[in-house]
Amino acid sequence: SPLSRRSYTATPCKKTSVAILGAGTAGITAAQGLTNKSVTDFIIVEYNGDIGGRVAHTTFGAHNQSYTVELGANWVQGTVTPPGPSNPIWSLALLYNLRNTYSNYSSLETFKQNGANDFTDLTAQYLNAYSTLEQDAGYILTENLQDRSTRAGLSLAGWKPHKNPEAQASEWFQWDFEYAYPPEQSSQEFGIINYNTTFYQYSPANNYVFDPRGFNAFIKGTAATFLTPNDPRLLLNTIVTNVSYSETGVTVYNQDGSCIDADYAICTFSLGVLQNDVVTFDPELPSWKQMGIATFQMGTYTKIFLQFPPDQVFWNKSTQFFLYADPVERGYYPVFQSLDGPGFLEGSGILFVTVVDQQSYQVESQDDETTKTQVMAVLRHMFGAANVPDPIAFMYPRWSLEPWAFGSYSNWPPGTTLEMHQNLRANLGRLYFAGEATSTEYYGFLHGAFFEGQAVAGEIADCITRGTNCSGEYNYRELHGTTPLSEYNAANGWDVSSFLTYGLSA
Numbered sequence: 001s002p003l004s005r006r007s008y009t010a011t012p013c014k015k016t017s018v019a020i021l022g023a024g025t026a027g028i029t030a031a032q033g034l035t036n037k038s039v040t041d042f043i044i045v046e047y048n049g050d051i052g053g054r055v056a057h058t059t060f061g062a063h064n065q066s067y068t069v070e071l072g073a074n075w076v077q078g079t080v081t082p083p084g085p086s087n088p089i090w091s092l093a094l095l096y097n098l099r100n101t102y103s104n105y106s107s108l109e110t111f112k113q114n115g116a117n118d119f120t121d122l123t124a125q126y127l128n129a130y131s132t133l134e135q136d137a138g139y140i141l142t143e144n145l146q147d148r149s150t151r152a153g154l155s156l157a158g159w160k161p162h163k164n165p166e167a168q169a170s171e172w173f174q175w176d177f178e179y180a181y182p183p184e185q186s187s188q189e190f191g192i193i194n195y196n197t198t199f200y201q202y203s204p205a206n207n208y209v210f211d212p213r214g215f216n217a218f219i220k221g222t223a224a225t226f227l228t229p230n231d232p233r234l235l236l237n238t239i240v241t242n243v244s245y246s247e248t249g250v251t252v253y254n255q256d257g258s259c260i261d262a263d264y265a266i267c268t269f270s271l272g273v274l275q276n277d278v279v280t281f282d283p284e285l286p287s288w289k290q291m292g293i294a295t296f297q298m299g300t301y302t303k304i305f306l307q308f309p310p311d312q313v314f315w316n317k318s319t320q321f322f323l324y325a326d327p328v329e330r331g332y333y334p335v336f337q338s339l340d341g342p343g344f345l346e347g348s349g350i351l352f353v354t355v356v357d358q359q360s361y362q363v364e365s366q367d368d369e370t371t372k373t374q375v376m377a378v379l380r381h382m383f384g385a386a387n388v389p390d391p392i393a394f395m396y397p398r399w400s401l402e403p404w405a406f407g408s409y410s411n412w413p414p415g416t417t418l419e420m421h422q423n424l425r426a427n428l429g430r431l432y433f434a435g436e437a438t439s440t441e442y443y444g445f446l447h448g449a450f451f452e453g454q455a456v457a458g459e460i461a462d463c464i465t466r467g468t469n470c471s472g473e474y475n476y477r478e479l480h481g482t483t484p485l486s487e488y489n490a491a492n493g494w495d496v497s498s499f500l501t502y503g504l505s506a
């Protein structure tokens with residue numbers, strides 16, 4: 001309101017060269033990027049009481065049997081295949097000695113409502129169609145064709161699960177488990193690009209991180225290279241409510257009445273935060289930017305943790321994944337993962353189940369007891385009621401309701417273009433955007449957030465050092481229906497070919 005705005009301006013704003021909004025992967029990487037280019041006059045503003053953002057952990061388990069578990073990001077996705085480049089998150093995981101294990105998705109047992117039932121051959125059938133889906137995505141890209149849904153692409157490739165629960169579960173394991181959306185709500189072209197640039201460039205490996213310090217030890221370690229303890233440049237527990245931007249500077253207003261006058265700002269808030277209008281912009285965002293924000297999707301991915309008495313583990317400890325095909329609802333508690341197995345948290349008795357999208361919204365809006373009852377009923381169907389004791393601990397996060405995230409990570413709907421995405425990325429005067437969702441090729445991944453934070457910081461540091469205005473990033477007021485081949489370039493965030501194959505030789 002105008003009244004509260006006046007009270008904001010009563011106390012003078014802090015002054016800084018660059019305001020970094022958010023202390024997640026992108027924000028901390030941006031601060032590091034500025035530091036590396038000798039720009040040390042910055043202020044990082046963070047909603048939470050600690051840094052890390054969507055890389056967040058907690059302590060879970062019964063008294064004297066508790067472990068660190070990850071609520072958000074859990075895997076380094078794509079490591080390295082020499083002579084190809086390393087995923088920067090993999091390099092950081094090595095630098096900070098993060099405890100991790102290769103996740104073996106072939107270590108899989110499948111179940112129906114009446115117990116164990118081997119339908120693993122369906123996964124092979126899906127993957128067969130998937131190679132056609134990939135080739136078609138390549139044609140869409142190179143021939144400047146209209147993108148379509150992954151559902152349509154899979155159908156054309158001969159994969160038609162119809163209402164078969166086992167086929168749906170197999171498909172969920174391969175698609176929804178990664179994108180947090182079903183194939184009908186995912187772009188064929190960009191879904192494939194997203195997969196290939198990560199897993200075919202770096203490596204096909206997903207390494208599961210289970211470090212007692214938490215996965216975000218790599219972000220905290222990075223921050224400690226340029227921030228002192230209690231560094232006045234890090235404002236924790238500070239909620240940004242308004243961002244006023246222009247060609248000459250950015251003023252950031254916080255809920256506690258404080259404000260920051262900056263020459264530049266980097267907004268790393270999630271797509272969910274931008275979509276939910278919890279931060280207002282002044283002037284109102286132009287329509288090209290509003291379209292960019294509205295077009296992309298914020299998915300939700302919910303991990304539900306259960307701990308059983310470690311001496312009463314009822315699943316096969318040498319298996320990593322247990323896939324359940326519900327006879328009625330697609331995606332109903334579909335994938336259970338064991339942490340009590342070789343190379344993981346042996347002796348922990350911990351199992352967790354993941355849901356996404358509509359099933360996440362359902363679970364996150366109901367109470368713990370309701371969810372626990374549902375999960376236990378599924379486990380007793382799978383493993384036999386007599387074998388499954390009551391859990392001794394139970395917990396899950398509610399990502400779709402977190403006011404600083406409003407979801408887990410972004411996804412591209414069918415039929416969009418690099419131009420539309422560039423509108424999500426592009427700066428508004430001296431206000432820049434970075435984060436997982438602004439990454440064209442690695443959206444949804446930690447390394448996407450890393451590269452975007454680094455790139456924007458580099459751009460801003462160069463303008464500051466040169467003392468000239470930044471030329472700014474490209475935006476599109478008039479959009480084409482497809483992306484012409486010539487637009488797959490750095491100006492649209494296209495930094496690496498999606499046809500690389502280092503990882504394929506791994």
Ligand SMILES: Cc1cc2nc3c(=O)[nH]c(=O)nc-3n(C[C@H](O)[C@H](O)[C@H](O)COP(=O)(O)OP(=O)(O)OC[C@H]3O[C@@H](n4cnc5c(N)ncnc54)[C@H](O)[C@@H]3O)c2cc1C
Pocket residue numbers: 021022023024025026027045046047048051052053054055071072073074075076077238239240241268269270273279301302303399403404405407408409434435436437444445446447448449
């Ligand atoms: C459940 C889940 C599983 C995932 N699994 C993986 C995985 O296995 N591998 C992988 O690579 N990636 C995974 N991801 C994605 C990964 O976590 C993100 O891509 C990455 O952490 C995003 O970093 P970011 O800096 O873009 O955003 P964030 O980490 O969200 O950082 C933005 C920061 O801004 C702050 N903020 C928001 N609003 C305000 C405000 N109003 N005022 C002040 N501060 C504010 C937030 O608190 C946050 O710290 C997962 C994410 C989730 C949630």
